[in-house]
Amino acid sequence: MSVVKIVNELLPVYCHQILNCLLACTGDESLVVRASSFSNIATLLRVNKWSGTSHIQEVVAQCERCLVGARDPSAFVRSGAVQVLAGFIEGQERSVLYGMERETLMIYRMLKRVAEEDGDEGVRWKALQALGVLSDIVKEFMFPKHRITQRVKILDHF
Numbered sequence: 001m002s003v004v005k006i007v008n009e010l011l012p013v014y015c016h017q018i019l020n021c022l023l024a025c026t027g028d029e030s031l032v033v034r035a036s037s038f039s040n041i042a043t044l045l046r047v048n049k050w051s052g053t054s055h056i057q058e059v060v061a062q063c064e065r066c067l068v069g070a071r072d073p074s075a076f077v078r079s080g081a082v083q084v085l086a087g088f089i090e091g092q093e094r095s096v097l098y099g100m101e102r103e104t105l106m107i108y109r110m111l112k113r114v115a116e117e118d119g120d121e122g123v124r125w126k127a128l129q130a131l132g133v134l135s136d137i138v139k140e141f142m143f144p145k146h147r148i149t150q151r152v153k154i155l156d157h158f
Contacts, residue, residue, distance in 0.1 A: 038080030042087035
């Protein structure tokens with residue numbers, strides 16, 4: 001059962017403590033604990049949009065450690081780390097992502113590398129999905145939809 005779902009109403013109060021605990025658990029020896037921690041972080045970032053912004057560098061560093069640096073041997077855990085990055089991208093307001101260019105670029109590069117190099121097809125597929133969402137956000141930012149409005153006034157000649 002997800003920790004985030006259990007503490008549902010108390011989440012805004014204990015959000016930072018829960019996130020710190022989950023980040024610490026991503027380095028645990030147990031495969032199940034690591035995977036569960038990443039899954040709970042992803043849920044936390046989706047549910048509580050504002051909470052991730054102050055901890056995003058720590059979250060990205062943990063995901064990078066799992067996916068690229070000391071690469072976790074378990075595809076299940078790597079999939080959870082990709083889920084965290086995708087959850088952050090999907091959960092945040094567009095204006096927040098626009099203000100966090102450096103972190104968004106780090107996430108993009110990490111997902112791109114995972115999509116190209118990871119040995120597990122499921123992990124690569126999740127990374128490609130997250131890259132698709134990020135691509136849509138960047139396109140929206142680079143090419144905003146302009147609405148041209150024009151008023152047509154019909155004159156009565158009678």
